[in-house]
Amino acid sequence: MPAFPPFPEAARQAVGDGVLRANLRHATHTIRDKRARAVAELADWDRLRAAGKAVKDHTLRHLDHYLVQLEEAVTAAGGTVHWAVDADEANRIVTALVLATGEREVVKVKSMATQEIGLNEALAAAGIAAYETDLAELIVQLGHDRPSHILVPAIHRNRAEIRDIFRTEMGRWGRPAPEGLGDDPRELAEAARLHLREKFLRAKVAVSGANFMVAETGTLVVFESEGNGRMCLTLPETLISVVGIEKVVPTFRDLEVFLQTLPRSSTAERMNPYTTLWTGTTEGDGPAAFHLVLLDNGRTDTLADATGRQALRCIRCSACLNVCPVYERAGGHAYGSVHPGPIGAILSPQLRGTASAIDASLPYASTLCGACYEVCPVAIDIPEVLVHLRERIAQGGPVTRNGVRVRIRPARGHTAERAAMRAARLLLDHPGALSTATRLLARARRLRPRRLPGPGRAWTDTRELPELPAESFRAWWTRERGTPR
Amino acid sequence: MSSRDRILARIRRAVGERGPDAEGEPGASGRAGAPGYARIPRDYLRVHGVRTPQESADLLAAHLAEYRAAVHRTDRHGLPALLAGLLDARGARTVLVPPGLPPSWLSRAGQARVADRAASTARELDAVDSVVTGCALAVAETGSIVLDAGPGQGRRRITLIPDHHVCVVRAPEQVVDSVPLALALLDPARPLTWISGPSATSDIELDRVEGVHGPRTLEVVLLTAAED
Ligand code: SF4
Numbered sequence: 001m002p003a004f005p006p007f008p009e010a011a012r013q014a015v016g017d018g019v020l021r022a023n024l025r026h027a028t029h030t031i032r033d034k035r036a037r038a039v040a041e042l043a044d045w046d047r048l049r050a051a052g053k054a055v056k057d058h059t060l061r062h063l064d065h066y067l068v069q070l071e072e073a074v075t076a077a078g079g080t081v082h083w084a085v086d087a088d089e090a091n092r093i094v095t096a097l098v099l100a101t102g103e104r105e106v107v108k109v110k111s112m113a114t115q116e117i118g119l120n121e122a123l124a125a126a127g128i129a130a131y132e133t134d135l136a137e138l139i140v141q142l143g144h145d146r147p148s149h150i151l152v153p154a155i156h157r158n159r160a161e162i163r164d165i166f167r168t169e170m171g172r173w174g175r176p177a178p179e180g181l182g183d184d185p186r187e188l189a190e191a192a193r194l195h196l197r198e199k200f201l202r203a204k205v206a207v208s209g210a211n212f213m214v215a216e217t218g219t220l221v222v223f224e225s226e227g228n229g230r231m232c233l234t235l236p237e238t239l240i241s242v243v244g245i246e247k248v249v250p251t252f253r254d255l256e257v258f259l260q261t262l263p264r265s266s267t268a269e270r271m272n273p274y275t276t277l278w279t280g281t282t283e284g285d286g287p288a289a290f291h292l293v294l295l296d297n298g299r300t301d302t303l304a305d306a307t308g309r310q311a312l313r314c315i316r317c318s319a320c321l322n323v324c325p326v327y328e329r330a331g332g333h334a335y336g337s338v339h340p341g342p343i344g345a346i347l348s349p350q351l352r353g354t355a356s357a358i359d360a361s362l363p364y365a366s367t368l369c370g371a372c373y374e375v376c377p378v379a380i381d382i383p384e385v386l387v388h389l390r391e392r393i394a395q396g397g398p399v400t401r402n403g404v405r406v407r408i409r410p411a412r413g414h415t416a417e418r419a420a421m422r423a424a425r426l427l428l429d430h431p432g433a434l435s436t437a438t439r440l441l442a443r444a445r446r447l448r449p450r451r452l453p454g455p456g457r458a459w460t461d462t463r464e465l466p467e468l469p470a471e472s473f474r475a476w477w478t479r480e481r482g483t484p485r
Numbered sequence: 486m487s488s489r490d491r492i493l494a495r496i497r498r499a500v501g502e503r504g505p506d507a508e509g510e511p512g513a514s515g516r517a518g519a520p521g522y523a524r525i526p527r528d529y530l531r532v533h534g535v536r537t538p539q540e541s542a543d544l545l546a547a548h549l550a551e552y553r554a555a556v557h558r559t560d561r562h563g564l565p566a567l568l569a570g571l572l573d574a575r576g577a578r579t580v581l582v583p584p585g586l587p588p589s590w591l592s593r594a595g596q597a598r599v600a601d602r603a604a605s606t607a608r609e610l611d612a613v614d615s616v617v618t619g620c621a622l623a624v625a626e627t628g629s630i631v632l633d634a635g636p637g638q639g640r641r642r643i644t645l646i647p648d649h650h651v652c653v654v655r656a657p658e659q660v661v662d663s664v665p666l667a668l669a670l671l672d673p674a675r676p677l678t679w680i681s682g683p684s685a686t687s688d689i690e691l692d693r694v695e696g697v698h699g700p701r702t703l704e705v706v707l708l709t710a711a712e713d
Contacts, residue, residue, distance in 0.1 A: 023690075030691055047529040054525040062519035064496040077674070083489040135697055136688035152688055159689055185689040189697050196698065201607045217673040227645060227684040227699025234641040235607050245492065250518050252673045256665040257529070267687070270548060271627035274699060275679035282676050284603045285640040300495035403495040
């Protein structure tokens with residue numbers, strides 16, 4: 001695993017990058033405003049949200065039942081199911097499947113699961129080239145970069161940077177960028193179309209993830225906009241889908257909830273341009289061979305934590321990123337994981353454990369303002385899980401790692417905590433974040449006790465929760481800084 | 486122990502003793518669900534608003550147009566001329582024709598026909614200018630057309646590779662109002678493609694650009710009943 005700097009250090013660098021901050025601010029505010037309008041259109045949004053939460057909670061509680069049912073349905077529909085305990089096993093399975101086809105290259109649909117396990121690197125080590133086909137992922141891959149947002153992974157790049165990347169890198173991977181390529185988004189998209197079409201038309205093997213899997217029918221679902229997903233899912237002879245075990249839902253009907261909530265929460269559209277649903281294989285239409293790799297990689301450990309498991313409800317819509325004042329200023333890279341933003345702050349330390357500095361600092365990468373909870377289409381109480389994880393790190397306690405119940409020791413001197421508090425101060429030391437934060441804090445204060453009940457009590461007895469002051473944010477700011485803004 | 490058994494065992498340990506269903510529901514309710522499935526709240530709306538068939542078709546048209554699909558209306562008498570006109574305006578020389586497409590639809594079109602054959606390579610399809618299909622249904626509230634490889638639709642790839650897709654929707658019969666109503670009518674065993682406007686990306690500074698990989702031009706024809 002790469003050694004990422006802990007959140008405060010990474011965030012400090014990002015905050016100093018004016019271009020990045022401007023890009024991020026523009027992006028997150030644009031998407032969040034559009035999203036609010038798309039959601040307001042549905043009078044029953046709260047009920048859809050409650051149903052989505054209930055479907056996911058129910059499925060998690062009976063995950064063994066539904067995975068076995070899914071396996072039966074996929075197999076009956078002509079697919080083959082594989083089970084992977086961790087990243088290494090998943091990578092070995094996919095590599096072996098690709099090698100068995102005799103091919104040495106694969107086209108890929110944007111997938112966080114395959115990023116999480118480092119599949120591209122594992123395939124490269126086996127002499128297999130993996131081509132990302134989502135435009136943003138292509139920009140990230142050609143730029144030797146990392147994604148920084150769930151939905152728009154190259155949001156930290158502006159058009160001139162993208163043009164430069166295309167000019168210098170496309171030719172090394174395939175069809176070069178057209179002569180004299182400019183930086184108009186239309187021209188850049190056209191260059192990507194030409195570059196990738198070559199790959200689509202010759203590809204024999206594709207690798208994807210999935211947004212949902214239906215236990216009852218064995219159906220997999222992929223949401224996308226560009227058509228690169230459809231290309232990968234239907235043109236090659238072999239399709240390999242790597243999917244986290246938490247992505248299963250019980251019935252085909254359950255999709256009626258998520259087909260309504262995911263696009264509106266994610267891209268702020270009534271529906272994304274393309275949604276593909278497939279069940280096993282279809283004679284004469286699409287791949288002749290379909291493999292489903294079910295991935296654990298820390299998910300069952302997360303499931304073992306009764307408070308933290310709600311993170312597994314996440315449908316990766318990215319709405320929480322776009323409303324988060326910390327994400328807006330720190331950027332996605334600061335989270336040191338493929339899961340950035342508020343959801344990353346609770347998911348990564350659970351999937352990976354809190355042994356590393358970055359993972360121990362992530363639960364502090366938040367003001368606990370509660371905006372992420374309010375937008376979440378499956379009502380994940382991210383602040384609750386953040387506080388829970390902070391307690392774990394500060395006080396130690398029982399956790400499940402690799403299926404084994406262990407007890408972690410308290411973090412010595414709470415170094416992560418102190419460093420994180422400094423980072424939070426730094427991040428909010430900017431008037432731009434203030435108006436939002438003020439409003440949200442005022443609301444959050446009503447919902448959150450100043451002292452934590454239960455086992456958190458001892459911890460909060462000696463520590464104020466500085467992120468939730470009893471006074472208003474503005475008053476606190478004035479007291480701290482001396483000048484009202 | 487296999488990885489499958491290991492994962493399933495970890496799940497069972499993680500969720501603990503479930504015991505008999507807490508609220509006394511009798512056991513698993515068949516293949517569809519584990520205990521408790523029936524208690525998932527479903528008080529969300531089946532449809533958002535009450536509309537006449539005409540209003541539903543209008544809503545579909547409005548939403549498709551918002552996604553920058555071109556929407557046309559005609560009846561069965563006008564359809565052959567409309568389709569011929571759309572293909573000519575595009576400058577198409579060849580048109581892909583799925584097997585079950587009613588022959589009368591393209592009776593006025595002069596373009597060379599390309600059949601939807603399993604043996605065709607993706608490269609061959611890449612050389613085709615346009616494709617004309619029907620659909621399984623369309624969803625007014627979301628502005629989506631849904632293909633299920635049924636008669637008149639063909640394989641998934643024929644509506645993907647050519648740059649120009651003309652899709653005929655019979656209104657009002659094939660127009661449903663909402664996503665829940667649509668899913669109830671679809672067969673999960675068939676490959677399903679939901680299309681809401683042409684291919685689009687917003688990956689570069691959030692500027693929306695139509696068409697990266699799928700058809701860059703989507704034209705939807707609402708085929709209304711003819712007045713004989
Ligand atoms: S936590 Fe909720 S808001 Fe954030 S990405 Fe997941 S589903 Fe979306």
